[in-house]
Amino acid sequence: MIDLRLGSYLETLDVEVDTTITDPPYGSKTHDGHAARTRTDIRNGRKMPAPLEYDGWSDKDVIEFVNFMAPRTRGWLVAMTSHDLFPTYAAALERNDRYVFAPI
Secondary structure, eight states, X not given: OXXXXXXXXXXXOOSOBSOEEEOOOXXXXXXXXXXXXXXXXXXXXXXXXXXXSSOOBOHHHHHHHHHHHGGGBSSXXXXXXXXXXXXXXXXXXXXXXXXXXXXX
């Protein structure tokens, strides 16, 4: 049975999962870069801001997430991330006895 959930891991997670595959917020550097961009309204050609509707993650957020999920994930724990947060993920995963693959 597949049980797909959307929302904060703190609110939606049951007791344990077989695999965690997630795309949490990237670091603030990536978010700041995205917020500086504009998009073009195809209806009138005007430039419009393209802000994200959520905050970027800090090192503290990554550590809290990994410390919460690692003991609750029986198999793979996969997280998409930005290059600036990868070292924090790697260190947190290793502290939780998880093997860390090189980023791709």
